[in-house]
Amino acid sequence: MDYLEFKITCLEQFREILIAELAMTGFDSFLETEEGIDAYTLESDFDRAAFDEVITKYQDDAKIILEEGVMPKVNWNEEWEKNYDPIAVDNLVYVRASFHPSKPEFKHEIVINPKMSFGTGHHATTFQMLRHQGQIDHFGKRVLDVGSGTGILAVMAHLLGAREVEAFDIDDWCVNNGNENFDLNGLTTRMDLGTIREVNPQGEFDIVLANINKNVLLDEMSIYAHLLKANGVLLLSGFYTEDIEDLTECAKPLGLELISRQSKDNWAALILQKV
Known part of the structure; x- marks a missing residue:
């Protein structure tokens, strides 16, 4: 089954809002990018009316630019590994995925495999x-x-x-x-x-x-x-x-x-x- 791919360019402060809204319409995977987000859903699960409603709602405020495509097969683990970078919150905690090396110099370390x-x-x-x-x-x-x-x-x-x-x-x-x-x-x-x-x-x-x-x-x-x-x-x-x-x-x-x-x-x- 093919996945539909939507590359959404938007203001940074709207990324998480759009992810939350689109998840409610049936999208099951997201990647945050430098420009905004990439959103994915199975063709069979796609609700065009609900999608258009979300995009229209935030179009102007988030300055959305949309590009649609089809992705025949998706290795999500590979995609996440390419796009998910570790973060450091001061010297308090280092947040990484399981495929990143540990950094013991931080007080705490959290391993997160975020999926969607x-x-x-x-x-x-x-x-x-x-x-x-x-x-x-x-x-x-x-x-x-x-x-x-x-x-x-x-x-x-x-x-x-x-x-x-x-x-x-x-x-x-x-x-x-x-x-x-x-x-x-x-x-x-x-x-x-x-x-x-x-x-x-x-x-x-x-x-x-x-x-x-x-x-x-x-x-x-x-x-x-x-x-x-x-x-x-x-x-x-x-x-x-x-x-x-x-x-x-x-x-x-x-x-x-x-x-x-x-x-x-x-x-x-x-x-x-x-x-």
């Missing part, structure tokens, strides 16, 4: 979440990773000494990939499938990690606050710097106080504490 899942560390939101995790004491703590993608943040929590890590995602492909990455990094926990309301995590958590998008974060903020212990911390990302005020205004009545913020490429990340 989101959260490889390359995007500014994931990078900042990892950096913020390095500023928080995880030792002996109970951690919840909301919308886990590849599971990279859950792995980081484990490496930082968390006693217990729970993780879930709404995408079954992400769950499968996340569990593979858990195995690569020595986690025995399994990623669950569903939204936070469907998974319904129980008890209180010392740390909640949520790298999703603004609308989901606003909708679920009260749940995060309810799940946090007193003095527990909430790490948020997945939104632009201009959205910070909306997030903090939503969090404040729930007893969540902003204690740290950072930005990279106009993407923001926050640490809030339950007071």
Whole structure:
């Protein structure tokens, strides 16, 4: 069965948004490029109307240029190996694929074979979440990773000494990939499938990690606050710097106080504490 290939040139800040949107229409593999993204789907799974709707939605804002083609056979492992580069978050953690050599000079190392899942560390939101995790004491703590993608943040929590890590995602492909990455990094926990309301995590958590998008974060903020212990911390990302005020205004009545913020490429990340 042939794959359809769509080479999408777009502004950098729209790459992850387009990947998420296209994944919902049936695309099953993506490669990030210097110009934007390459997206792939089986001919039999392609929904032209849904695809056109996504492209039209972001055409102007993302400055999309589209090139379509057909790829008869795809060796995805070879494609990922050619296009996936390791990253370093300060001297805190080195994130690499299994085919890259180790670098023991870093405090921590995460092995991620990303496939089509989101959260490889390359995007500014994931990078900042990892950096913020390095500023928080995880030792002996109970951690919840909301919308886990590849599971990279859950792995980081484990490496930082968390006693217990729970993780879930709404995408079954992400769950499968996340569990593979858990195995690569020595986690025995399994990623669950569903939204936070469907998974319904129980008890209180010392740390909640949520790298999703603004609308989901606003909708679920009260749940995060309810799940946090007193003095527990909430790490948020997945939104632009201009959205910070909306997030903090939503969090404040729930007893969540902003204690740290950072930005990279106009993407923001926050640490809030339950007071």
